[in-house]
Amino acid sequence: MELTGKRLVVTGGAGLIGSVLSNRLAVDNDVLVVDDLSNGIRKSVPDGVTFVEGDLTDRSLVADVITEDVDGVFHLAAADKYVDTDEPRAQFEANGEMTYNILERMDEVGVSNIAFTSSCTVYGEAGEPTPETYGPLEPISIYGATKLADESLLSVYGHTHDFTVWTFRFANIVGPRFGAGVVPDFVEKLDANPETLTILGNGKQEKSYMHVEECVDAMCHIVEHADEPVNIYNLASQSTTSVDRVAEIVSEEMGLDPDYEYTGGERGWTGDVSTVLLPIDKLLDLGWENELSSDESVRQVAREIIDLLD
Structure with missing residues (x-):
């Protein structure tokens, strides 16, 4: 259409x-x-x-x-x-x-x-x-x-x-809005307490x-x-990012070096899927391709959300 x-x-x-x-x-x-x-x-x-x-x-x-x-x-x-x-x-x-x-x-x-x-x-x-x-x-x-x-x-x-x-x-899917996933959650937590960041699960969850x-x-x-x-x-992006890496990227963008605390377990919450690997071959065959990797998407959104704090 x-x-x-x-x-x-x-x-x-x-x-x-x-x-x-x-x-x-x-x-x-x-x-x-x-x-x-x-x-x-x-x-x-x-x-x-x-x-x-x-x-x-x-x-x-x-x-x-x-x-x-x-x-x-x-x-x-x-x-x-x-x-x-x-x-x-x-x-x-x-x-x-x-x-x-x-x-x-x-x-x-x-x-x-x-x-x-x-x-x-x-x-x-x-x-x-x-x-x-x-x-x-x-x-x-x-x-x-x-x-x-x-x-x-x-x-x-x-x-x-x-x-x-x-x-x-x-x-x-990540974007510049508070309350919309792990990136704004980490920004809000670190803005409130720059010393310690609580991470749901074990931080090893791997997603795009x-x-x-x-x-x-x-x-x-x-x-x-x-x-x-x-x-x-x-x-999806053509790569993945661990929750620990999301925490590192957000911390880097905020100029912080917090200690991490984990709630434990492979899942962040009931029903959370710990590993998500989505091939996008069909989308690529249709003539579309990402410009941003998974890490780059997280970093860009972290910057956009941090700007909202000012």
Whole structure:
């Protein structure tokens, strides 16, 4: 789908990725953002887009924002992955209901293009490189289970309802926003206490970190160049970074040399996958390539977040 002159709906458009995506799309398209602001920030929604605050589990709201003149939906809204230990049923039900409501309404009014932000958590704890064909998919968190369930539902609509579906399995996407992952967490902790940094787990967790601007660029490239009924792509840097190395980079950028304290164990939290290795051969074959390594993505975001402290 060419991303020019279209009317597009972005769910979760006030979030870290959604706000950057909305800003990118609004250059050449008419964009409507819908977000309940449970995870998003209103001021992050760019100028020049229509904003609707609301809950996508409400079918009447979905009917209001997805109309016959919409050309495509970018579905990023989801109950946050870091809260699933408190209300797992609520998270699972909300994510599934939002996705079903959107697909059902799209089918009703003849809108057939949808891009969906999934997650590498659908692979579970594979401990080895996981291309898009990897299986079986055995998530270990409720968040991962919701994403896999949504992927299955999207597959149905792609194969039997003449939809075109783009599904993105993200690595760790990092950007300049407090409360959005390990990099801002370390900056905030060291700003409060420059002497000691508490690290969840054992610090050896190894994952790919991708800058949000590159993530959005890759998303748009895939939507414009992949046209199968169901298109599934890993989005990641072509390298990985340990949590200890993230701590070192953040400390270096802040000019600090703190002692590290560990909570222990291989996981940072319940459901955390300690090793994530995402090949992006499919994305490379589509003609897109990273400019930043995983370490460089972490360093750039650390600088951007530190600047926000001033």
